[in-house]
Amino acid sequence: MVGAMEAAALTPTQARVLSDLMGNGVARPSFEADLALRLRAYLEERLAPVAALLEERQLVVHKSALARVHTCEGHHVAEAEAGFSWSAAAAVGVVAHKAIELSVSLAPADGLAGLVDLAIERMAADVDRGPGAWLAAASELDRAEVRGGAIDRALKFEDEFPPIKRAWRPRLESTLLTSLCADRIVVRGKVDLALGQAHGTTAGVLIVDFKTGKPRRDHTDDLRFYALLETLRAGVPPFRVASWYLDSGQCHQEDVDEELLQAAARRMVDGAHKLYELEVARRPPILSAGPVCHYCSARHACPAAAKCSP
Numbered sequence: 001m002v003g004a005m006e007a008a009a010l011t012p013t014q015a016r017v018l019s020d021l022m023g024n025g026v027a028r029p030s031f032e033a034d035l036a037l038r039l040r041a042y043l044e045e046r047l048a049p050v051a052a053l054l055e056e057r058q059l060v061v062h063k064s065a066l067a068r069v070h071t072c073e074g075h076h077v078a079e080a081e082a083g084f085s086w087s088a089a090a091a092v093g094v095v096a097h098k099a100i101e102l103s104v105s106l107a108p109a110d111g112l113a114g115l116v117d118l119a120i121e122r123m124a125a126d127v128d129r130g131p132g133a134w135l136a137a138a139s140e141l142d143r144a145e146v147r148g149g150a151i152d153r154a155l156k157f158e159d160e161f162p163p164i165k166r167a168w169r170p171r172l173e174s175t176l177l178t179s180l181c182a183d184r185i186v187v188r189g190k191v192d193l194a195l196g197q198a199h200g201t202t203a204g205v206l207i208v209d210f211k212t213g214k215p216r217r218d219h220t221d222d223l224r225f226y227a228l229l230e231t232l233r234a235g236v237p238p239f240r241v242a243s244w245y246l247d248s249g250q251c252h253q254e255d256v257d258e259e260l261l262q263a264a265a266r267r268m269v270d271g272a273h274k275l276y277e278l279e280v281a282r283r284p285p286i287l288s289a290g291p292v293c294h295y296c297s298a299r300h301a302c303p304a305a306a307k308c309s310p
Contacts, residue, residue, distance in 0.1 A: 014160065021242055029256075032201070033235075035231065036234075036235045036236070039228065039231060039265055042262075042269075047272055050273060051180070051181030053280070054185075057184075058184060059184065061272050063189050066225065066268065067221065070221070070274075072293075074286070074288070091134065092150050094131055095116060099115040100115075100172060103158075104170055106118075113151050116150045120146065160244070168195045169195065171195075176191065177229075178229055187268065191209065194208075196239075202236070203237055203238060203239035204236075206238060207241045207242070209244070210246055214245075215243065219243045221264075221267060224261075226238075228264040228268065241254055287304035289305065
């Protein structure tokens with residue numbers, strides 16, 4: 001992927017990305033041609049009872065809902081009722097990813113900082129998508145907070161990753177979508193970065209999820225969820241999935257095999273059943289005390305949260 005002269009100009013962390021994460025020069029695994037079909041058949045069979053109960057309704061399953069419902073059902077219900085709203089903190093990652101995406105094709109004199117400004121400008125002009133409406137109405141202080149946070153993330157990415165080449169087929173903020181059981185159940189995800197392409201039944205895609213802060217168990221589950229969706233979409237799994245922690249320059253990665261995909265499918269089925277029971281059938285949620293209690297929107301009224309140490 002990278003010539004000798006280019007490799008010599010890379011920092012040790014960038015070189016580690018090429019060798020250890022991207023697996024430069026390492027043979028890729030091959031999979032059975034019917035793997036995606038078997039996974040889809042399993043999902044359709046196990047989700048058919050839920051689909052029948054939905055009647056004309058549609059159940060949407062996504063990464064955040066799965067993470068919440070498997071952590072604490074009460075937390076999921078509370079956050080679903082509170083609803084999502086854009087803020088400076090929420091917009092930072094989207095703006096940073098857009099700036100990184102633009103960097104593949106553009107090279108302004110002021111570098112990534114200029115691309116962050118361009119990303120904010122373009123998003124604010126599209127008030128019907130993403131954080132556009134929020135950015136258009138944001139105060140100067142909020143915009144400055146978004147700009148500073150996005151520049152921080154984008155520059156850390158630039159420091160830690162080798163320059164992204166078009167030949168690597170980069171996909172940033174790439175949506176993955178699967179429709180199951182006659183469109184009664186829709187499963188969606190959005191990967192931060194995907195590189196490469198499958199060849200026949202040989203895997204060739206690397207999926208990277210960028211994180212700040214410390215590693216958590218659900219980060220691994222997120223990666224496996226993305227691997228399952230990519231397999232259902234392309235017919236061939238990615239060869240590797242990874243969480244890259246921008247604040248530390250460290251990585252957690254897993255090579256994808258059929259066992260990993262089956263585990264992801266079982267987790268998704270279990271989560272979809274719980275989501276139906278909570279969101280449609282209105283079953284009372286099971287409360288599970290844990291670290292999530294400290295930032296759950298229902299923490300002040302929840303008996304489980306009262307058991308968590310401050």
